[in-house]
Amino acid sequence: MLPRCIKAICGFVGVWFLLACSQSQPDLWIPENWKPSLEQVREQIDNLANQAAPASQQQLSQSSQNMADVADAQLFISYIQLMQRLDQQQRADLFKEQQAWLEARIQQASAAIISKGGSLAPLEYNDAFIEITEARLKDLQQRGDKHR
Amino acid sequence: MKLSDQQKRLCEHVINVFESGSIEGNYAAISIYADGPHGVKQVTYGRSQTTEYGNLEELIEMYVNSNGLYSAQLKPYLAKIGVAPLLDDATFKQLLRDAAKKDPLMRKVQDEFFDKRYFQPAMAWANAGGFTQPLSALVIYDSFIHSGSIPDFLRKRFPATLPVKNGVEKDWIKQYVDTRHEWLSQHSKKILQGTIYRTQCFKNEIARDNWALAKIPIVANGVNVTD
Numbered sequence: 001m002l003p004r005c006i007k008a009i010c011g012f013v014g015v016w017f018l019l020a021c022s023q024s025q026p027d028l029w030i031p032e033n034w035k036p037s038l039e040q041v042r043e044q045i046d047n048l049a050n051q052a053a054p055a056s057q058q059q060l061s062q063s064s065q066n067m068a069d070v071a072d073a074q075l076f077i078s079y080i081q082l083m084q085r086l087d088q089q090q091r092a093d094l095f096k097e098q099q100a101w102l103e104a105r106i107q108q109a110s111a112a113i114i115s116k117g118g119s120l121a122p123l124e125y126n127d128a129f130i131e132i133t134e135a136r137l138k139d140l141q142q143r144g145d146k147h148r
Numbered sequence: 149m150k151l152s153d154q155q156k157r158l159c160e161h162v163i164n165v166f167e168s169g170s171i172e173g174n175y176a177a178i179s180i181y182a183d184g185p186h187g188v189k190q191v192t193y194g195r196s197q198t199t200e201y202g203n204l205e206e207l208i209e210m211y212v213n214s215n216g217l218y219s220a221q222l223k224p225y226l227a228k229i230g231v232a233p234l235l236d237d238a239t240f241k242q243l244l245r246d247a248a249k250k251d252p253l254m255r256k257v258q259d260e261f262f263d264k265r266y267f268q269p270a271m272a273w274a275n276a277g278g279f280t281q282p283l284s285a286l287v288i289y290d291s292f293i294h295s296g297s298i299p300d301f302l303r304k305r306f307p308a309t310l311p312v313k314n315g316v317e318k319d320w321i322k323q324y325v326d327t328r329h330e331w332l333s334q335h336s337k338k339i340l341q342g343t344i345y346r347t348q349c350f351k352n353e354i355a356r357d358n359w360a361l362a363k364i365p366i367v368a369n370g371v372n373v374t375d
Binding site: 050054055059110113119123124126127129 | 165166168174180187192299
């Protein structure tokens, strides 16, 4: 069973891809100067999780999940921004590449869980998820810059 | 391992503080984590957090069979838990919260459930290893709650042998706590380092020779646990 966010991404991109296929040239779907920023949100969550007074395990785990969700949203934005700069074939290639990468991310993050069955497990999963997602984010941002 | 009621309660209260920040624990706590099968997000619920694709069904079944205030409303969900995703079902989540906040029976059922799922396996492990001290029980119980067990990779990092194999109980516990503390405090992930208040608490109790858990309060993450 795929996570809902991944289903949503796949669904959205799928519809978008079909629409794009009907175009001979890639159109701009997102105004170039529209760049939602989640940096401050991430920093604030990170600061809360690492504050001087140690948080409870539930608070730490929730913070790590929030950071993972924000990183995933940032990746989604970069993916869409890159997609709109590609031609038809490149879009199809990136879609397949991203599908495979999403699957690999689940496997890698799951493999990072040492504390199976313990309350530390979500923290271990999310931390690996964030690291993997940040690396992909950097990659897609660099590719986006090249296609400007 | 023979614990008095007060010693067992102390263990539970210390763990409650570590997990939720409060001595009584948060029976109504609901979190959504992406740690379900194949990375799927799932509902995590209760004082010691059980999961939608794990043992939540068993907990709710125990509650439904106890004829609690919300048993009738929760009963239809038994067929769905672990089958259909419930993380976006606001009614279900509110029922879980309401039951924990308004029905003492849910709190009693959770105590029984988490005792069976975590405390008893931890004590079975302690008994098999030949441990007898209440502080040992606290350290081992905490490891089962936090890491799901006594991780093998940590056991390999220190030389002490189990009491059942003619080792010295206090040596084993001290070395395990030190090893666990070092693992957490030097972890490459900064957020994991934030959990060393658990092992620091145990190091403090070992330092003041509180093996019987008779010296109170026990300071757990800044909270005084007296009972």
